[in-house]
Amino acid sequence: MKNRQIPKGLRDFLPNEVKNRRKLEQKAIEVFTAFGYKEVLTPTFEFLEVVETGAGKNREKLFLFMDREGGILSLRPEMTVSIARLAAMHLKDSSFPQRFFYSANVFRHVQPHLAQYREFWQIGIEMLGASGPWADAEVINLAVKILKAMGLDNFKISINQIGIFNSLLADCPVSPDEKDNIRNLVEIKDLVELSRCLDTLPVPDLLKETIARLPILHGGLEVLNRIPYVEKNKAANEAVEELLRVYEALQAFGVEEHIVVDMGVLRDLEMDYYTGIIFEGYSPELGYGLLGGGRYDNLLGQFGFPCPATGFALGMDRLALVLTNQEQEPPHYILGGKNLQVLAARADQLRHEGKIVELDVEAASREVLEEKIRDRDDLIMIYLDDE
């Protein structure tokens, strides 16, 4: 019966799920607000041309449709590009940095699996107009603070600087397709195929060895001493230096226990606008990432407004799945009786005391009401006989 189905990869939210989500959202908003971030909203769909500025090679993941004038539109697959467009349209005369946050549904035509829907919710921030390690570290610090505020303790943020990988790759005398393949193999950590692929290419041995090791290079700062080829490449060296500065700033923020330096994080499978520090947050018990982000200094320039920027987004559906709701609920009453005026006054009084009160709007008798809520052990019944 098709009229009772919804398209693949979409979902309804029942009251408990909505409540959990709103709670998480509320906590995130409190943290963002305390750091001076302000909420923005953008339209649910944009011109394809705008969306492709950020996710160029991922057209097959977009939900596309046409407007009546023949323009091609896309449901937003994420928020960063829309905010870059917003900044270029509205903020040219503002002072910077500007700090924004959002909570929005986004759409990607992915193969649905656990906690991966085609419409999903992201909460995120973008800091526009600030370069330098302190800005990157503030954003990563906020990622840590958010996960903590939501009740997670056992999580890590893997950080990298995309310039390290890009500079190594620039020294490989191979075709763009082969570069894409290498990038992909590093990202999915396929060590066997990566070595095999590198062996077939005319890449200098030291560089080959370095790239082959990237997926397993993770840990503390010592990781940065284990990338031998970096010495030979000035840009890679500078990128390593920058990563070091950000790590130091994260130490100053006091969050380094959650930080892992990870040369295998490229975020290339997600977005291709990153230019500097990139990071992903995950909980070791889970097989998937919770949040991701990084620096994208060239994106706003593509909308005619060159401006450095950095940010991250967190997947709410995934987070909701991780977190069991530890908070105590206020008592939940059902209030029955025949005199509406008396009931209404009592209901208001209880609500005023912080209780949740449902009024029995069907004015059932005590017996009927008792019978009706027999299976609802979350409810406390009060019946007011006429006084």
Ligand SMILES: N[C@@H](Cc1c[nH]c[nH+]1)C(=O)O
């Ligand atoms: N928009 C990115 C996350 C991000 C925000 N800012 C920078 N990166 C994503 O959806 O993965």
